[in-house]
Amino acid sequence: MAANQFHGSMLQEAYTSGMNDRTNHYQMILNMYRRFHEAVVSKYDAEVEVYRIASKLELFEELFNDGVMNHVKDKLETEIALAHARRSDVKVPNLDWEKLGEPKMWR
Secondary structure: OHHHHHHHHHHHHHHHHHHHHHHHHHHHHHHHHHHHHHHHHHHHHHHHHHHHHHHHHHHHHHHOOOOOOHHHHHHHHHHHHHHHHHHHHOOOOOOOOOOOOOOOOOO
16 A cells, blocks of 8 residues: 555656646746737837827828928927837747647647
8 A cells, every 4th residue: 555655646746747847837928928018008109109299290280381380390390200119129939839839829
């Protein structure tokens, strides 16, 4: 009976170890995907800001003559340059499913 108890505890340890490994594996995938999602949302927000400012600038150019409100136009041009810079700073990571042991994901 002692041999069966020893064998059973080894199986339980193997099962627990396997479950912990799988849990860690999928938590790593979830964390990586969460960072990917946050980067995509940040990139989207930066693009919305660029388009918002570009639309203001376009509307400004249509509504007002040159020289009347150059300071507003200059401010908008500065804002759009900064928005473009912020957008280019946002990096969206590539998800490498091969490294994660999930080669058939997203195909």
